[in-house]
Amino acid sequence: MFDKNYLLPSDALNLILKAIQDNTLSTERLRIEDRYGRITASDIVSSEDLPGFSRSTVDGYALNSADTFGAKENSPAYITVKKEIFMGSIPDFELKKGEAAKIPTGGMLPQGADAVLMLENAQIVSDDMIEVMKSVAPNENVIHKDEDIKKGETVLKKGHRLRAQDIGALAGIGITEIEVYKKPVIAIISTGDEIVPPDKSVNPGQVRDINSFTLSGLISEHGGIPVKKGIFSDDYEIIKDVIQRSLDGSDMVLISGGTSAGTKDMTSMIINDIGKPGVLFHGVSLKPGKPLIGGVIDGRPVLGLPGHPAAVVVCFDLFIKPIMDKLSGLDSKMIFVKTVRAKMAKNIASAAGREDHIRVYIDERKGEMLAVPILGKSGLITTLVKADGIVVIPHDKLGLDAGEEVAVNFF
């Protein structure tokens, strides 16, 4: 049953990535607020130092560290407190030998100070005198001017997905607008004479459209813009027409359904008939997801997805997501998959040469995380609803043993 001539998923994916590697990506200039998750379209260089002055990291006394050398609780140093420094203002004085100034966390160090003594290590002797109970090293409790970011320094590289702290850093250096890549627009075409929209009642023989809803959610979550084109009959002219219309204005086209024997040759034929290079592979060594069709038309990926809901989710992870990353401008040198460690709750077999993606739920028994396989057919959407994630059996393994440690790719 299993065709050894099929490509491994990673090899199939590379065919598509190679065919779109020279795509030019559009950019837009946006305010930093709510740009969380967007991808930088250029290196971002600071035009100023952060902080712009040396500041204290604690509440205490700014002083010259040399004045405290050798100070201990039983032989304190005595220092004259000259003034108090206030938040946000420039100290208008210079500390001389043996002098200190009270300073709050974040306050600016005065001239002549190179460290800050923490409040709790000082004993107040009089209005203008403290005992230093502990010596401080040069630079102790101080963030230097430009210690965080130097003027001219590259703060974020091109192709970086912006996280909350990155937006914080941009705010910190006064950058309020940045150039990011546009979100990729992904068209979703549902095919099948038996498919009806969810708000219509179903007759026997008909089922509601599940996959375009699942796909839309996955695409949005991964930073794309899903555009549902509707439900279309399995007819050459109709499908060809909607694929052509969808190619105009989107960066990738997904065809849900239409890849099983009955219609797969038609979908392949249409992709080849519309443009070059056309179909790059038809079928992959993957379960679920075997009947996947991958093609490219004039630089735009066109995927014919299997109809089974579980296959759609697996194909999203293995194909659509990395293609979206490429179309989003993400520098993919360092993409890590976040997983949860667990132990397999039972043995599970796999065919050699095929990559198996097993839906599992996590069960905690006696403080141990167990990954319990969900054995229902991949055509059942509830197998995905009950699952917490997926465990991959690589093509060169014949299965997993009960008790074996695995990495669960959480949904």
Add this chain to the structure above:
Amino acid sequence: MFDKNYLLPSDALNLILKAIQDNTLSTERLRIEDRYGRITASDIVSSEDLPGFSRSTVDGYALNSADTFGAKENSPAYITVKKEIFMGSIPDFELKKGEAAKIPTGGMLPQGADAVLMLENAQIVSDDMIEVMKSVAPNENVIHKDEDIKKGETVLKKGHRLRAQDIGALAGIGITEIEVYKKPVIAIISTGDEIVPPDKSVNPGQVRDINSFTLSGLISEHGGIPVKKGIFSDDYEIIKDVIQRSLDGSDMVLISGGTSAGTKDMTSMIINDIGKPGVLFHGVSLKPGKPLIGGVIDGRPVLGLPGHPAAVVVCFDLFIKPIMDKLSGLDSKMIFVKTVRAKMAKNIASAAGREDHIRVYIDERKGEMLAVPILGKSGLITTLVKADGIVVIPHDKLGLDAGEEVAVNFF
């Protein structure tokens, strides 16, 4: 330096969660499109079977499995092909003994059929006759009526965070609107006489507002609505006034800055002066994040956050996120932290009794993932920009050894 009387982070958090456990949460009724990440406010029960009829999972021949028993390649069974079943339509005939009907993937089984023979296991003999090369078991290649979801079955429980496949399942059973909890509204107050907005130029002694941008991103990403109230002076009346105004219309109030010795007593005093129960803890056994203030006023959590950017991110993970989950209606019985496994690149020490959160970046050397600690001060935003995630040293460990396997909580 380290106060043994401080609470562990988890104990401090529980004080807040306990004080808000009886909060009533608001709900809203919304279309399922783009409801990804929202939390269900009631159990969702199906009013129909999915599928509504028995359907084939392959392209092949619907038949009675008993007719194929014992069939092999060298001794096939012969079966009469009566009709063809089309997608989306009801077969208007019944199969008798020895009869089959051609059926596409997803097609409806006719009366009299209990299994489907795959196309590749049939040999066409004539227009209306096939050889069956392989026996099929009852129910083989069939999804039964109601096998996915039964009428009256609870598909999703109350308090469930909706994932893409959950939305797909709802579409599948014709549910297009659901009741979800409203997103929690989180007010962010920036305090400090030295803080200026990012679009203003800074004088020496001043720094731009970083934390409210970081917090907004983290809150949005985690399903909340951040509302920036602005930057306010460290003055009792001013801060009291803005906290009171913020409590009106939000579910939680965050005060960024104002927790170090200079102002911490004031923030605590204000929280206690506004309402009950007031401050629940002041300071936690945590690094970075020690000066955190946690309070509740009339059922609304009010947190005084440390000013250091790294402390803000750690306090978000340990406090704000679980409080948001509670305010969002999430059933938190099963919340898993997604991590990346790595080995520590160097030794790192920690004080006993304190939970240490170490920023790390991931480096791949010879195929091995290494977690490299970033040793800069927690006041530096770039330590977070350079970091991929955080490694936790629990309060009962004195550090981590180079080569020790750790779980990296990715940002």
